[in-house]
Amino acid sequence: MADEPKASRGNLQGIAMLVAIWAIVTLSVVFGLRHGLPELASDRGYLDTLYYVILGITGVAYIAFQIALGYVIWRYRGDRPGASSSHWHESHRLELTWTLGTAVILVPIVLTGLSQWNRVRAAAPDDAITVIAVGAQFQWDFQYPGADGEFGRFDPALYAIDNQIGLDESDAAATDDWVLTNQLVLPVGRPARILMRSKDVQHAFFLPNFRVKQDLVPGMTTEVWFTPTKTGSYEIACAELCGLGHYRMRAFLEVMDEADYANWLVENAPATE
Amino acid sequence: MDHHHEQSFVSKYIFSFDHKMIGKQYFTLAMTMGFIGGILAVLIRLQLGFPSRPWPFLENLFPTGMASGIMTPEFYVSLFTMHGTIMVFFLLSLLPVSGFGNFLIPLQIGARDMAFPFLNMLSFWTVVPGAIIVIISFFVEGGAAASGWTAYPPLSGIRSAIPGSGAGQTLWLVGMMFFVASFTMGGLNFVVTILNLRTKGLRLMRMPLTTWAQFVVGILGLLSFPALAAGALLLMFDRSLGTSFFLPAGIFIGDTLMPHEGGSPLLWQHLFWFLGHPEVYIIMLPAMGFTSDILATFCRRPIFGYRSMVYAIMAIGTLSFLVWGHHMFVSGMSPFLGSLFVVTTLAIAIPSAVKAFNWLFTIVKARIQFTSASLFALGVVSLFVTGGLTGIFLGTNAVDIQLHDTYFVVGHFHFIMAGAGLFGAFAAVYYWYPKMFGRMLSERLGKIHFWITFVAYYAVFFPMHYLGHSGMMRRIYDPNVYEYLAPLQPVNLFITIAAFVLFIGQLFFLWNYFVSMRRGAPAEANPWKSAGFEWSTPPKPGHGNWEGEIPEAHRWPYEYAAPGRKRDYTPQWEA
Numbered sequence: 001m002a003d004e005p006k007a008s009r010g011n012l013q014g015i016a017m018l019v020a021i022w023a024i025v026t027l028s029v030v031f032g033l034r035h036g037l038p039e040l041a042s043d044r045g046y047l048d049t050l051y052y053v054i055l056g057i058t059g060v061a062y063i064a065f066q067i068a069l070g071y072v073i074w075r076y077r078g079d080r081p082g083a084s085s086s087h088w089h090e091s092h093r094l095e096l097t098w099t100l101g102t103a104v105i106l107v108p109i110v111l112t113g114l115s116q117w118n119r120v121r122a123a124a125p126d127d128a129i130t131v132i133a134v135g136a137q138f139q140w141d142f143q144y145p146g147a148d149g150e151f152g153r154f155d156p157a158l159y160a161i162d163n164q165i166g167l168d169e170s171d172a173a174a175t176d177d178w179v180l181t182n183q184l185v186l187p188v189g190r191p192a193r194i195l196m197r198s199k200d201v202q203h204a205f206f207l208p209n210f211r212v213k214q215d216l217v218p219g220m221t222t223e224v225w226f227t228p229t230k231t232g233s234y235e236i237a238c239a240e241l242c243g244l245g246h247y248r249m250r251a252f253l254e255v256m257d258e259a260d261y262a263n264w265l266v267e268n269a270p271a272t273e
Numbered sequence: 274m275d276h277h278h279e280q281s282f283v284s285k286y287i288f289s290f291d292h293k294m295i296g297k298q299y300f301t302l303a304m305t306m307g308f309i310g311g312i313l314a315v316l317i318r319l320q321l322g323f324p325s326r327p328w329p330f331l332e333n334l335f336p337t338g339m340a341s342g343i344m345t346p347e348f349y350v351s352l353f354t355m356h357g358t359i360m361v362f363f364l365l366s367l368l369p370v371s372g373f374g375n376f377l378i379p380l381q382i383g384a385r386d387m388a389f390p391f392l393n394m395l396s397f398w399t400v401v402p403g404a405i406i407v408i409i410s411f412f413v414e415g416g417a418a419a420s421g422w423t424a425y426p427p428l429s430g431i432r433s434a435i436p437g438s439g440a441g442q443t444l445w446l447v448g449m450m451f452f453v454a455s456f457t458m459g460g461l462n463f464v465v466t467i468l469n470l471r472t473k474g475l476r477l478m479r480m481p482l483t484t485w486a487q488f489v490v491g492i493l494g495l496l497s498f499p500a501l502a503a504g505a506l507l508l509m510f511d512r513s514l515g516t517s518f519f520l521p522a523g524i525f526i527g528d529t530l531m532p533h534e535g536g537s538p539l540l541w542q543h544l545f546w547f548l549g550h551p552e553v554y555i556i557m558l559p560a561m562g563f564t565s566d567i568l569a570t571f572c573r574r575p576i577f578g579y580r581s582m583v584y585a586i587m588a589i590g591t592l593s594f595l596v597w598g599h600h601m602f603v604s605g606m607s608p609f610l611g612s613l614f615v616v617t618t619l620a621i622a623i624p625s626a627v628k629a630f631n632w633l634f635t636i637v638k639a640r641i642q643f644t645s646a647s648l649f650a651l652g653v654v655s656l657f658v659t660g661g662l663t664g665i666f667l668g669t670n671a672v673d674i675q676l677h678d679t680y681f682v683v684g685h686f687h688f689i690m691a692g693a694g695l696f697g698a699f700a701a702v703y704y705w706y707p708k709m710f711g712r713m714l715s716e717r718l719g720k721i722h723f724w725i726t727f728v729a730y731y732a733v734f735f736p737m738h739y740l741g742h743s744g745m746m747r748r749i750y751d752p753n754v755y756e757y758l759a760p761l762q763p764v765n766l767f768i769t770i771a772a773f774v775l776f777i778g779q780l781f782f783l784w785n786y787f788v789s790m791r792r793g794a795p796a797e798a799n800p801w802k803s804a805g806f807e808w809s810t811p812p813k814p815g816h817g818n819w820e821g822e823i824p825e826a827h828r829w830p831y832e833y834a835a836p837g838r839k840r841d842y843t844p845q846w847e848a
Binding site: 013014016017020021024028031032034035036037038047050051054055057058061062065066068069072073076077078083084085086087088089090091094095098099101102103106109110112113114116117118120121136137156157159166199200201202204206208209211212213214215217218219220222235237238239240241242243244245246247248250 | 425428520522530537538575576580616623630631637658662663665671672674720727728735744748751831835836
């Protein structure tokens with residue numbers, strides 16, 4: 001048409017869009033394949049399966065849509081020979097297809113996701129080892145219940161340099177409790193139940209290798225349980241902004257086999273009187 | 274009513290009642306704030322790309338935050354807190370909503386001005402002090418707020434929790450109150466104007482999708498922002514008057530046991546996200562509207578599935594109030610509640626997919642004219658799909674356990690909200706600039722700007738998904754503290770370099786925007802041969818928008834390529 005705006009000239013943009021979008025798709029997949037989830041060391045592998053299923057579904061949708069977008073931009077560029085546009089602007093069949101199609105794809109994702117959520121958040125098994133994690137700016141303290149299996153009371157009024165978790169020594173259950181700072185030790189193959197509380201602000205107990213993350217909220221006790229499946233030393237991170245030292249609020253989780261764990265308990269737990 | 278009398282400088286440029294001038298005032302404010310927010314982003318990336326390296330020249334600019342040239346952790350926390358705050362509220366809400374909403378709504382519906390011009394002026398002059406207060410907070414003792422843009426208490430509620438929680442956090446809260454006051458005035462004005470001031474023949478289902486989006490955004494703003502105002506007020510009481518809305522008993526900070534008791538930190542999260550999630554759509558919906566209008570014009574064909582686009586906007590707007598809990602899956606909230614929010618969250622994928630496919634089919638059988646505006650609109654489509662799909666991971670609570678608070682989230686929202694929102698705003702500026710200033714922007718600079726931005730945007734934000742997938746947390750000053758994150762340093766360096774390029778690319782835009790005001794080629798009344806109603810006004814409409822009678826609307830705004838017509842477009846205002 002004679003009265004075209006100047007801007008429509010130039011074949012280059014359509015081809016450039018095709019090349020750019022296709023290159024972005026290719027590079028994002030190529031570099032994506034180089035990265036994986038951190039090594040798995042717990043029984044929560046089913047979460048990884050769901051993650052990869054969603055990655056597969058969304059990955060196909062991403063590649064297909066972007067490839068199609070790049071193609072139609074090039075295919076329907078305005079300066080192609082004999083270009084004309086169509087007035088066609090409605091198709092109930094097409095619109096219904098992608099509305100229902102999206103819904104149909106989402107249903108199994110929602111259902112699987114919810115059932116796995118229920119599994120993760122179910123009550124811990126009775127044979128679980130229980131440890132209390134206490135988060136503070138910027139350290140982790142882990143309270144073990146000792147031989148009696150009962151945790152002593154804590155009282156915020158008792159927080160002190162030599163009593164980081166505010167343990168009330170006058171409580172009979174507290175006498176054999178002991179505390180590790182920035183180190184948590186668990187046996188392999190046994191469910192571990194971590195009760196969490198915070199002394200100050202919010203923190204999040206994040207075990208990248210165990211697919212575990214749970215916020216610590218002042219005034220509340222939160223809870224998580226999982227079963228370590230591999231021995232070794234793993235990093236514990238804080239995943240909720242907790243102050244200027246948030247980035248260095250790091251601890252270690254040592255997972256030992258049963259025999260080592262028993263020995264370690266004998267060597268490290270304070271003797272009960 | 275005579276709208277065309279001569280005005281003094283003050284009433285024309287400063288305390289103007291004219292919706293177009295107010296829109297332009299918002300542009301200037303939002304771009305200034307966006308530029309500052311961009312500098313903060315560059316500083317954040319500087320630290321992550323080169324952790325704790327000294328940059329002696331920066332000491333002159335930030336004597337405490339970068340003492341001896343090395344960034345302090347507390348300064349880093351302030352930087353990302355203020356980057357988020359400024360970008361979300363003062364750029365991505367002000368530019369597309371307050372800026373374009375005010376500028377475009379009357380032009381697109383055939384009104385002489387907004388329903389309440391005085392309220393409109395007041396709304397702008399309420400947000401200005403908010404912006405100034407937020408910027409000033411960098412210079413108070415302790416520095417700017419440092420509890421994230423989400424300001425979770427107790428970190429934000431107790432002054433000794435982090436240096437920024439002193440005066441900086443107070444100013445942040447005061448700034449937010451101004452912002453909320455301004456934004457709700459604007460929302461009220463949008464809704465009333467659109468419902469009451471449409472010209473003859475402009476039925477609701479003949480409105481352009483931009484105005485439809487602004488209509489729903491007005492409602493969202495009115496219903497959601499008061500929750501933030503209430504939360505901010507209660508947090509101020511906790512901080513200054515000794516109340517305990519968000520602060521429970523037993524908080525021990527800096528060797529001191531706090532006197533609070535009975536409050537709930539989760540209550541803040543509920544209040545914040547009750548605003549926070551609709552806010553995401555307050556940013557997104559106008560960008561969706563711009564993209565629809567601009568794609569139709571430059572594809573030279575009607576928008577595909579107009580009716581379903583309108584329903585999708587309404588569905589997204591409604592659902593946006595029912596999904597806030599997906600930010601709280603691992604917060605300690607009841608797991609049953611979490612499951613409910615999964616269903617509502619993933620339901621949003623359906624209207625979102627409708628929008629994406631409708632855009633794709635608008636391009637099919639098109640005759641695309643590649644302008645800076647259409648390129649940015651095509652960019653929105655690409656970014657929107659990329660960012661939307663990663664939302665499925667995060668909306669599924671079982672998968673969110675691993676990804677929550679990692680860079681996967683940062684990548685996700687920079688595509689869907691920030692990216693699509695920003696690209697939509699750029700497309701809109703390139704498209705409506707001729708109506709704003711009566712001059713054209715340079716297409717050459719615009720295309721340079723597009724290509725740098727599009728490629729660099731993907732280069733910055735796509736690799737963030739890899740970082741998150743590998744377990745890198747958000748908001749950490751130095752990831753190399755962790756053994757498992759140290760190998761990711763090359764990715765962080767790559768992102769930093771790409772971010773510098775992205776920032777430099779924006780200078781082309783700023784140059785183009787300000788220089789073209791005086792030097793741009795004079796614009797015709799309808800330079801893009803658009804069918805939309807706003808193009809019926811003179812090249813640079815005066816106060817009152819139309820000389821003489823306001824035209825009638827005879828059809829919808831997307832009448833392109835109608836069979837049997839001589840021209841390939843039939844304007845809305847022509848009989």
